[in-house]
Amino acid sequence: MDSQELGAFLRSRRERISPSDVGLPAGARRRTPGLRRDEVAQLAFISTEYYTRLEQARSPHPSREVLTGLARALRLTDAEGDHLHRLAGVEPAAAPGPPLVVRQSILDLLRRLPNAAAIVTSATYEVLAWNDLACALMEDFSALSRRDRNLARRAFLGPHPDGRRLYGVSDADEFARTCALQLRATAARYPDDPETARLIDELRTGSIEFAALWDAHDVCARPTLCKTFTHPTVGPISVNCDSLDVADRDQRVVIYTAEPGSPSEEAMRLLSVVGTQRMDVPG
Template sequence: MDRGELADFLRNRRSRTRPADVGLVPGGRRQTPGLRREELALLAGMSVDYYIRLEQGRGPHPSRQMLTALARALRLSGDEHDYLLRLAGQAPVPAEPSQEVPANVLRLLERLDDVPAMVINACYDMLAWNRMAVALIGDPAAHPPHARNTLRWLFGGDPRAQSDSERRFARRCVADLRATGRYPTDPAVRKLVDELSASSEEFAAVWAAHEVEVHRSTTKRSCHPIAGELELDCEFLPVPGLDQRIILFTAAPGTTSHDALQLLRSL
């Protein structure tokens, strides 16, 4: 816990929060345009003495509930709330895995007419995809939303039918799921892990290995029923401000895999 930085941040945000912003009548003369300590303490549901000690860098270690109350009273943004928690030595609470894909990302997928691309969230739910992705992996829209999940696809069949490359790719996806830091506090991630651990011995064994690795770039080999053998580079690009990532599947020009992607595009 960085008491000095926490005190500075609280003083700064209090001075920037006007009474009218939180539904208070300014009333009387004020030395600063922001809230008084007494007003902020009242809004956050704490004693004035407790808050003063926090601003003086000598208070007790505030609980998560107290910090959340302060963030609400100060009208902090999500990023500011996370920053406040970190200053107090608390790990930020992850938001629910997002389901809505920004319009600008959807437009980008449409423009990528020669590269298979999709958007996934922290649970590996497939949220959006382009026509080339449909040509490569089939149409996710043919499945109910619950089944549009990469991990459920990877661990839903007989592992003996998978190639070594596919098993390595599956293991790296599991390591990436653990690397997000959402387990075990995120209910959606925990539910997915519990479900797959119960239904797939392969997943349970990989999860128990506690491998941790953020997925940034990898190579995936597979056999397509029309295009044949494919060796594709997979790039994971984060969507700023969200827990979503764009996955791009590309192949080096001049390779058989590149020619196979062109074949899929023509179809």
């Protein structure tokens, strides 16, 4: 526990928050910026004396519950909350499950990629966000239930009657193997997440191949650098596949781009106009 740094950090966070930020009346003119110590203590459900000792580096080791209350009271970000815990000598609590909220800047990035198909996936391969070209190239994710937007489930369990076919993509077998290996690592990061456990149980029960891959205990997969989609309207489209990690959310941005000047680039341009329409369906 670094008492001096902990006290200085608490003080700096307290001074940046106005009473209106936490729903408190401003009251009479304040001598110092931010909240008073007694207000922080009230919001964190601890005594003013104890909070004062924390800021003055005179307090014993605070509990995880106290730190959680202070993080909430001071409106700390996830990174600031983790920093607070480490200053107090307490390991930050692990997230209960893979984060499912996509940062706004990432959503904005997807919209700024008109010539590329892009999706955001969670640590369990749930598609969380997408742009229009991704829907045109792969599938209209907006028309699917959350359950059907999980790429690992679709890779091993259908939904197509001919078994495991994922959007007519060339690397379906390799992608499925990658899913199994990555899910083992995900399960280790979120051992107490019931949703992750249910997904893995469902895949092990419903797919002999997934069960075999899971029981092999492998965790390393080769990245897929290119793949070909067999599209019902424009035919085969070969694309480069780049995956960017969003480390603080345990998510991936997957971007599909065609080689400049290639027939696939022309096909992608056509898809950007056609969208999710099916020109091969009468009427």
